[in-house]
Amino acid sequence: MITIVGAGLGGLTLARVLGANGIESVVYDLDASPHARHQGGMLDMHEESGQTALRAAGLYDEFTRHVLEGGDATRVLDKHATVLLEEEGNGERPEIERGALRDLLLYSLPEGIVRWNSRVVGVRPVDGGHELTFADGRTEVTELLVGADGAWSRIRPLVSPDQPVYSGLSFVEVRISANPHVAAVVGAGSLFALDDERGILAHREPGDEICAYVAVKKPESWATDPIGRDELAAHFADWHPDLRGIIGASEGELAPRPIYALPVGHRWERTAGVTLIGDAAHLMSPFAGEGANLAMQDGAELAQAIVAHPTDVEAALGAYEAAMFPRARQAAEESMANLVSLFEPHGARRLADMFLSFAAG
Helix, strand or coil, rough: CEECCCCCHHHHHHHHHHHCCCCCCCEEECCCCCCCCCCCCEEECCCHHHHHHHHHCCCCHHHCCCCCCCCCCCCEEECCCCCCEEEECCCCCEEEHHHHHHHHCCCCCCCCCCCCCCCCCEEEEEEEEEEEECCCEEEEECCCCCCCCCCCCCHHHHHCCCCCCEEEEEEEEEEECHHHHHHHHCCCEEEEEEEEEEEHHHHHCCCCEEEEEEEEEECCCEEEEHCCCHHHCCCCCCCCHHHHHHHCEEEEEEEEEEEEECCCCCCCCCCEEEEEEEEECCCCCCHHCCCHHHHHHHHHHHHHHHHCCCCCCCHHHHHEEEEEEEEHHHHHHCCCCCHHHHCCCCCCHHHHHHHHHHCCC
């Protein structure tokens, strides 16, 4: 039995591709139920990673039925609301709501594979593999353990002493419902408003909802205190009212999201019977757009390596890690460079030029 800790996109992709090849697994997750918390906003699926993983999982056609039409459109504005770039999507990186994508993977699995309310509080090597200890006192020994449990992975210390480090940038998530004016500012897909080391990054969701991330450079402790709308908007006092109005029009609780990352090039020596996928392996900022895509690619490729080496677990894990480490490094380097570049003065101009260079090939 293969034990996966974490029922995020990477862990579920791994379980799905394994199952499609006749290999059993079990997934443990700390959430009380599948919909115990909001899963986040929109994701663009890349052809070489997320889309390829969905094809390996046999779910690509169903995925296309959940894509937000026109959701891959892009607007780039400076703080004066000057439009520096406006592009319609071309369908190459279709957008899907994270929750819909997770449900697609989750409900493709046989009932009972995912064990909810199973918080791992301890793990140690034992004869025959690794022993997991859960919050309710249960224990389980597994021959092959996969940490798919995100930024603050309980499994990572088995292979690496590294922990995520604060990037210096914090997001505050805000949500807006059925507001035509804000919707017009954001456009059909994603909005990137950047200037003077600040940003408002927004995207359209199904049902006329807008999700935005207000980005500011602040000390790590800033996001631990309650944040009010007036305080948040004050950081954008010199911005155009249409952009500042995204904060004012938001509803509900403001959710701080400090941005952390593992060291660029994070890797480990081959450790018997255990490996990592997704953010547990290579947490990075969102400024390469690769997090969810890499997690799903990790899950699919790890499953394929296990299928290709049915009697040699270590060969499977070694083959997976040999391919994963360099691609994760490349994405992390891009993410780090973009975080620095976009949150300096005139970040919007640099982003617009970057998108134009992509279009030029």
